Amino acid sequence: MKHLFKGGTLVTGSGTFRADILTDGETIAAVGQDLPPHGAAVTDVTGKLLFPGFIDAHTHFDLDVCNTTTADDFASGTKSALRGGTTTVIDFACPNKGESLSYGLKLWHEKADGKSSCDYGFHMTIDDWNESIEAELPAMFDAGISSFKMYMTYPAMMIGDKDMYYALRALRQYGGIAGVHCENAGVIDALIEQHKRDGLTGPGSHPRCRPNALEAEAVAHLLRIAQVADVPVIIVHLSTAEALHEVRAARARGQQVYIETCPHYLLLDDSVYDLPEYSAAARYVCAPPLRKKADQQALWQALADGTIQTVSTDHCSFTLQQKDAGRGDFTKIPGGLPGVQTRGILLYSAGVAEGRITPETMCRVLSENPAKLYGMFGRKGVLAPGADADIVVIDPAAEGVITAADQISSAGYTPFEGIKTHGRITQVYLRGQLAVDNGEVLAERTGTYIPRGVRQM
Numbered sequence: 289m290k291h292l293f294k295g296g297t298l299v300t301g302s303g304t305f306r307a308d309i310l311t312d313g314e315t316i317a318a319v320g321q322d323l324p325p326h327g328a329a330v331t332d333v334t335g336k337l338l339f340p341g342f343i344d345a346h347t348h349f350d351l352d353v354c355n356t357t358t359a360d361d362f363a364s365g366t367k368s369a370l371r372g373g374t375t376t377v378i379d380f381a382c383p384n385k386g387e388s389l390s391y392g393l394k395l396w397h398e399k400a401d402g403k404s405s406c407d408y409g410f411h412m413t414i415d416d417w418n419e420s421i422e423a424e425l426p427a428m429f430d431a432g433i434s435s436f437k438m439y440m441t442y443p444a445m446m447i448g449d450k451d452m453y454y455a456l457r458a459l460r461q462y463g464g465i466a467g468v469h470c471e472n473a474g475v476i477d478a479l480i481e482q483h484k485r486d487g488l489t490g491p492g493s494h495p496r497c498r499p500n501a502l503e504a505e506a507v508a509h510l511l512r513i514a515q516v517a518d519v520p521v522i523i524v525h526l527s528t529a530e531a532l533h534e535v536r537a538a539r540a541r542g543q544q545v546y547i548e549t550c551p552h553y554l555l556l557d558d559s560v561y562d563l564p565e566y567s568a569a570a571r572y573v574c575a576p577p578l579r580k581k582a583d584q585q586a587l588w589q590a591l592a593d594g595t596i597q598t599v600s601t602d603h604c605s606f607t608l609q610q611k612d613a614g615r616g617d618f619t620k621i622p623g624g625l626p627g628v629q630t631r632g633i634l635l636y637s638a639g640v641a642e643g644r645i646t647p648e649t650m651c652r653v654l655s656e657n658p659a660k661l662y663g664m665f666g667r668k669g670v671l672a673p674g675a676d677a678d679i680v681v682i683d684p685a686a687e688g689v690i691t692a693a694d695q696i697s698s699a700g701y702t703p704f705e706g707i708k709t710h711g712r713i714t715q716v717y718l719r720g721q722l723a724v725d726n727g728e729v730l731a732e733r734t735g736t737y738i739p740r741g742v743r744q745m
């Protein structure tokens with residue numbers, strides 16, 4: 289089945305121009321001016337912007353944390369993603385300490401296969417390091433896992449300097465890359481002890497125990513380890529101006545560093561933690577925490593000038609009932625925010641429509657760069673012949689409002705409630721199939737696993 293998209297404005301990482309797209313089955317057959325229909329079904333997309341399907345390289349679906357499980361599994365999470373224009377997610381397979389990587393991979397396939405509505409891949413979490421884990425690396429690359437995650441905080445997952453160094457060196461051999469959660473665990477623990485001793489047990493203590501300096505310290509610490517290991521690294525969910533400064537310093541001395549940030553760090557600030565009602569504040573608990581308006585400005589500027597490569601969501605959803613676990617002890621609030629559905633429209637609205645970034649930058653940080661960084665560019669991240677026909681259609685003239693009622697996520701709330709948006713995602717095509725039409729998801733559970741190669745940027 290051939291399909292011709294006529295008269296649209298294509299957005300790429302390097303330019304925006306009028307062109308038609310011809311798709312044939314699951315892939316793009318041609319992109320050009322005035323393409324003849326040759327028997328294809330024709331859709332007039334005049335006045336619309338067409339982006340390559342968005343890639344969310346940071347989701348946590350069906351994850352056990354804090355004695356509970358995320359509200360979204362792969363069924364609700366990927367349906368929500370698709371609805372918001374995300375045609376591929378990369379979720380974090382997360383074996384427990386002591387379990388093998390192959391067990392973690394098998395478990396994540398069991399969670400995702402047959403349930404996912406958008407395409408998906410996995411990063412592999414390394415929370416332990418020994419000879420048998422090292423011996424599993426070739427099998428991971430063979431299975432299409434080329435990116436890994438390490439934590440500098442969270443006792444269940446954190447990995448010390450020595451193991452981090454060994455793991456980074458081993459990944460280097462295969463051209464693999466690690467994304468690292470950077471926060472200084474020891475000082476956070478001390479601040480938590482002090483706050484509890486002083487009886488400061490509400491959500492307002494959460495950001496005060498995880499100040500900007502402790503993200504910047506961990507970023508600097510990681511980057512010096514990466515310098516010695518002589519490897520590129522990714523700073524995931526970077527949230528502060530101070531951490532940007534550390535990355536710029538490392539780049540100035542010649543290191544290759546990639547940065548991811550998230551919509552909640554761009555659009556929300558830490559004043560919400562002081563809301564008087566517990567659940568109004570607790571719903572925003574995530575790590576790193578929301579920051580100051582000055583950090584938001586620094587992040588937007590860093591997106592605009594190319595300092596930041598990707599915007600993903602860190603979607604890790606809990607219901608307000610689950611967030612209740614931390615009444616009387618803020619450290620028991622399960623950390624994480626839902627956001628997989630709202631990323632594209634928020635970046636378009638607050639970014640492009642309000643003039644903070646160009647459409648090309650939006651395309652780079654949502655589609656092109658994650659595809660390149662995570663080894664699937666060509667198939668994903670681009671509107672060009674041979675690529676999967678993953679297409680997001682945006683009506684720039686429409687307006688909308690973000691509401692919980694409109695979310696597919698099982699979280700039951702959105703941290704972006706009430707934000708008015710310029711533009712609307714009207715259609716989403718997944719491998720040539722109309723998967724979302726005016727807010728209605730038409731194709732469920734047709735997502736497929738995307739094995740990935742090594743990075744292409």
Ligand code: DUC
Nearest residue numbers: 469574575604623624
């Ligand atoms: N941060 C969160 O808030 N939740 C999940 C994992 C993470 O790093």
Ligand code: ZN
Nearest residue numbers: 346348602604
């Ligand atoms: Zn995360």
